[in-house]
Amino acid sequence: MVKVVVIGGGWAGCAAAISAAKAGASVTLLERTDLLLGTGLVGGIFRNNGRFTAAEEAIAMGGGDLFVAMDANTRHKGVNFPGHQHASLYDVTTMEPLVRKILQNYNIEVLFQTRVINTVKFGKQLQAVVIDGDEVLPGDVFIDTTGSAGPMGNCIKYGNGCSMCVLRCPSFGPRVSVTAKADIKEIMGQKADGTFGAMSGSCKVNKDSLSQELRERLEETGVAVIPIPESLIKSGGLGKKACSQYALAEYEANIVLLDTGHAKLMKPFMPIDELRMIPGLERARYEDPYSGGMGNSVRYLGIAPCDDSLKVEGVENLFCGGEKAAILVGHTEAVVTGLLAGNNAVRHCLDMQYLKLPRSLATGDFIQHVHEQMETLEGIRLRYTFSGSVYFERMKKHELYSTNRAEIHERVANAGLTDIYSRCLV
Numbered sequence: 001m002v003k004v005v006v007i008g009g010g011w012a013g014c015a016a017a018i019s020a021a022k023a024g025a026s027v028t029l030l031e032r033t034d035l036l037l038g039t040g041l042v043g044g045i046f047r048n049n050g051r052f053t054a055a056e057e058a059i060a061m062g063g064g065d066l067f068v069a070m071d072a073n074t075r076h077k078g079v080n081f082p083g084h085q086h087a088s089l090y091d092v093t094t095m096e097p098l099v100r101k102i103l104q105n106y107n108i109e110v111l112f113q114t115r116v117i118n119t120v121k122f123g124k125q126l127q128a129v130v131i132d133g134d135e136v137l138p139g140d141v142f143i144d145t146t147g148s149a150g151p152m153g154n155c156i157k158y159g160n161g162c163s164m165c166v167l168r169c170p171s172f173g174p175r176v177s178v179t180a181k182a183d184i185k186e187i188m189g190q191k192a193d194g195t196f197g198a199m200s201g202s203c204k205v206n207k208d209s210l211s212q213e214l215r216e217r218l219e220e221t222g223v224a225v226i227p228i229p230e231s232l233i234k235s236g237g238l239g240k241k242a243c244s245q246y247a248l249a250e251y252e253a254n255i256v257l258l259d260t261g262h263a264k265l266m267k268p269f270m271p272i273d274e275l276r277m278i279p280g281l282e283r284a285r286y287e288d289p290y291s292g293g294m295g296n297s298v299r300y301l302g303i304a305p306c307d308d309s310l311k312v313e314g315v316e317n318l319f320c321g322g323e324k325a326a327i328l329v330g331h332t333e334a335v336v337t338g339l340l341a342g343n344n345a346v347r348h349c350l351d352m353q354y355l356k357l358p359r360s361l362a363t364g365d366f367i368q369h370v371h372e373q374m375e376t377l378e379g380i381r382l383r384y385t386f387s388g389s390v391y392f393e394r395m396k397k398h399e400l401y402s403t404n405r406a407e408i409h410e411r412v413a414n415a416g417l418t419d420i421y422s423r424c425l426v
Contacts, residue, residue, distance in 0.1 A: 012322025
């Protein structure tokens with residue numbers, strides 16, 4: 001039986017594991033911490049703008065398990081906030097157990113608190129990964145979904161220091177890239193000024209620390225937009241954010257809060273004494289990162305060079321997904337790349353032609369376009385997402401953006417890809 005080993009249990013890793021299992025492989029997922037979903041534990045936004053299209057494409061292709069779970073666990077649907085339409089907000093406090101159950105249903109072996117520290121390689125083939133304690137775990141094919149944030153040293157070097165975020169490097173050890181351990185030189189994303197990395201774009205505030213009026217408004221509508229006193233408005237910080245779809249003037253002039261179980265604050269960080277000067281936030285306390293008053297995690301510091309099938313260049317049996325695969329932003333983007341990586345990992349073991357999604361689909365165009373742009377100096381300094389910024393504009397220009405489910409599913413059918421992720425290949 002084909003043995004697939006996925007390293008990293010965020011949204012991309014979970015999607016890759018499910019996709020490989022549905023294709024007929026025996027799958028082991030290694031997660032460094034004690035919880036799945038990674039930054040998805042504090043995320044919560046999906047179906048906004050072009051993410052609706054991408055999610056429906058995945059569902060039409062037979063890879064909708066995780067999106068169905070998000071939909072079932074949604075606190076608010078059809079939410080509009082600056083620059084974003086028809087967003088859904090899943091409950092970050094209850095999402096992880098649902099995903100864990102899905103993996104169990106597919107008989108995926110999940111090993112928690114299992115941190116990969118090295119690889120065993122022969123020529124251009126990975127034979128195994130080595131975990132803490134020097135235990136060797138072999139596989140036929142490997143998928144690197146370890147992300148691009150951490151370890152603590154990177155947040156110190158390229159950010160404002162360790163902000164004690166949900167990645168919890170001090171508790172579970174720093175993230176280790178399988179791609180780097182396989183002796184492949186990784187790509188580092190840049191900001192507009194040429195410096196490396198980008199800071200995560202949002203914080204989470206304890207909802208109980210808000211005023212009753214603000215808390216009730218959030219729970220009723222899902223969103224609150226609060227003007228910032230002019231004396232506290234600071235310009236020039238938007239270009240540092242990983243989430244460029246929120247790098248709009250409205251996010252400098254206002255506090256934008258979303259109800260994802262926590263109150264999601266759409267800023268990378270804000271000094272607590274300044275935050276508490278905002279009406280309704282006089283008693284505010286950060287939930288993630290705990291040091292959200294001084295900084296946030298830094299991302300895009302370890303991206304694998306890969307082709308449009310998401311095979312890592314230089315290693316014959318290594319694939320990647322999520323932020324490891326491109327300078328992308330978001331859970332939807334992580335899931336759709338994970339699905340492709342998982343399916344192609346199984347195809348590799350069966351000597352089948354790799355699946356390459358066509359540009360007639362938003363997902364296929366996204367993967368190919370981002371990889372093309374990353375070859376340029378200008379492109380390496382941008383971030384890409386279905387939900388905004390430069391790629392959403394491209395979606396609209398090329399008529400790839402749609403909220404019509406029937407139209408999206410017909411587009412997938414015309415590409416011959418209906419239920420492609422549901423087919424057993426073994």
